[in-house]
Amino acid sequence: MSQEESFDVVIVGAGVLGVATAYYIQKNSPEKTVLIVDRYLAAGQANTAMSAAAVRNMFASSTNQLLTDTSIKYFEHVQNEIGYDLLFEKCGYLWLLSDIQFNNDSVKTWMERMERSGISYHVYNKQELKEMIPGLNVDFEGDEEAELMNLQEVSWGLFGADCGVLDPTRLVEYYLEEFKKICHEKPRFGVDVQELLLEADPKLDLPGEPYVWQKKKVTGVKANKGILKAETVVLATGAWANELLDPIGIDSQTKAKKRQLFVVHAEHKEDLKSVLFSNGFNKYGCIPFTILPSAGVYFRPQLQELGFWIGCGDKEGRAYKYVQSDEDLVPEGIYYENSIYPVLSKYFPAFEDTRPTNSWAGGYCYSPDRIPFVYKKCGVLVVNGASGSGIMKADALARIADALLRGEEVTELFGGKHISSTALGQTDRDIEVESVVI
């Protein structure tokens, strides 16, 4: 029954990184047969769809700045010049910081590095913040509960006007549609890849190959629907990477972690609507994507649905997973209630007595230095570890993957900037460690 087919490139994973990579590979190698497969029934339905899909160029490492800034500029180009609506709204990013946080060396370095790279930002002081966001509680003087909760006061706001939010499904559709216009092979869904085929090169047809003294190469994948052979296999499986790489002896250096989003509506709640429509930050007259000074709590404004998506970048206490488990797809109401809500409602009392009307969860693909990986090893091209910022780096990562495939030492990113194609590799990794993660 086991059917075998051959392609030049097989791309495993039709999330945003997979489809963007497919597009650039096909565009720059029009003669190649490029097949995208995904185990879900459509593109971008796994963790891409679960993302908060906020985009920012405000990173501390020049590496992440370059990856995001060029990708965001490309998204603007797609929306404004090509005319494909990504629902990209530059509502801005706002970090609320205590005095101690603001004066910390790492924040100083962050601001210096943004200046050096020409990334624009603005600093608001406490008084300005109070005026612009009347619903914000900036200090907790005398509030014993807040003290017990280790809540930091708000003294400063670090604002980036070139940041914003978009619709990840639209972005996936854009790349996929462009890919489909030029591809030879129709993407296939419901294809569950179970194994990378590591074979001896050359094969001697001896039992138990490959032996240690043989050269080895991944020659394709074994999927539920047969064998798919390929000159290059691209792995864009995010939080599932270990499942395929570990068995053949490639350490992804990434792990999975569960992340959740909770939706709270402001309809019929005037004070919450006032928070949502905090004016003066952007042309939409809405509050930016906002990160609280405590506990990693953040929210994304949702104008269309008159509400907020609320999340939390939790650290110790939240398990790492070898690969994403099914349990990682189940949001925990109790987590909102006990961990997020108490913090949120202290800073924004308008959230008091609100309950989420919707919620979802997905797998975060964590990289130890908070910089993604793109490398080719043994015939596999791996793109992963984008750690909650895969959407905002997708265009740059896909161009690097394509350049690696074509053997180009340097990748040209959107807008003409360049990066070494091996900078994000595991060997001779040439990056700045990122310190600003949410």
Place this chain on the structure above:
Amino acid sequence: MSQEESFDVVIVGAGVLGVATAYYIQKNSPEKTVLIVDRYLAAGQANTAMSAAAVRNMFASSTNQLLTDTSIKYFEHVQNEIGYDLLFEKCGYLWLLSDIQFNNDSVKTWMERMERSGISYHVYNKQELKEMIPGLNVDFEGDEEAELMNLQEVSWGLFGADCGVLDPTRLVEYYLEEFKKICHEKPRFGVDVQELLLEADPKLDLPGEPYVWQKKKVTGVKANKGILKAETVVLATGAWANELLDPIGIDSQTKAKKRQLFVVHAEHKEDLKSVLFSNGFNKYGCIPFTILPSAGVYFRPQLQELGFWIGCGDKEGRAYKYVQSDEDLVPEGIYYENSIYPVLSKYFPAFEDTRPTNSWAGGYCYSPDRIPFVYKKCGVLVVNGASGSGIMKADALARIADALLRGEEVTELFGGKHISSTALGQTDRDIEVESVVI
């Protein structure tokens, strides 16, 4: 039924890293109660006992040079001055290299860095090697099989006289006996630690603690025999680290990998005995610990049992494991037969027709930069990732762990050399990546 006891320090894992750490902690904090636990029924019975237990200071990174050189000097001190026999024999290490390998930049850097650090080595040329090891086949001119097997010729030998082999069980016993002389708590065996207890600090006794807004600390461990509370938990569980760290959200950055050793006896085999007694390298008149130029195959001479321990540092094709599995304790005869033996018998024809008389397997705790980790996070002090060189670094790593526990910024190693106590940490890791691994 669940019993609860309290200690200042609980050390999980009585392998060489665990017992050495216990010894230095107890020695430098005589008032503290230090409990060692292990799930096996005696110390050093897991992967420490499975090791090839070779020791070398011939590394390319100054970090590994320092860790090994000071540890090896301490082992010599123990054996020669304290008079505790570790069966430490300086038989030397011999890397056999092809011309291309020898002239590779990484080997040049390796030699330069050893010179800079005062690590002595000697280079033998092909003619010298042929004379000193008559049983060695140095080239495969016209041997099609060898060509098919990608075997490199032998043109050079890189030899380190200060390297050798020891008995890991004796080393564990030494530290354990010294620890027992000064400890307040008898080590406990058959204690299987199932969980690190991550608790809110301070505890509010609310259901589901700790929440994201609370400070958190590991306050002890949950074991099959009850709760063991501790101010500091030391984790020295090697290839099992992820099992305890991942659930509380600490990424060890290490993985497990199976490694195997096969014993071949030279008794009644004169030509193999001649290989074993290749003269001129050391005072024992035996061949050094030898690494072949191809496929990662190496052997350790065993004078007492008149034979060799043979292993292989296999790379792609050998699975990484999330944590060591039981299957990793089962050696594979077929692996010796198909992968190791063909290579070994090409370089040393005296191995032809030999079969292993014994074999064993264990878990290698792999670190991506080939430098071990020692750090304290959330009340856990982790010592791991020693990647097949844990024995030869044990003394230095244990001293660093103890210094970290005592809050000392700088660790004094044996012989008066110093290292920053946070150099092997995850944050602000200050190391040179290692390139010479077997």
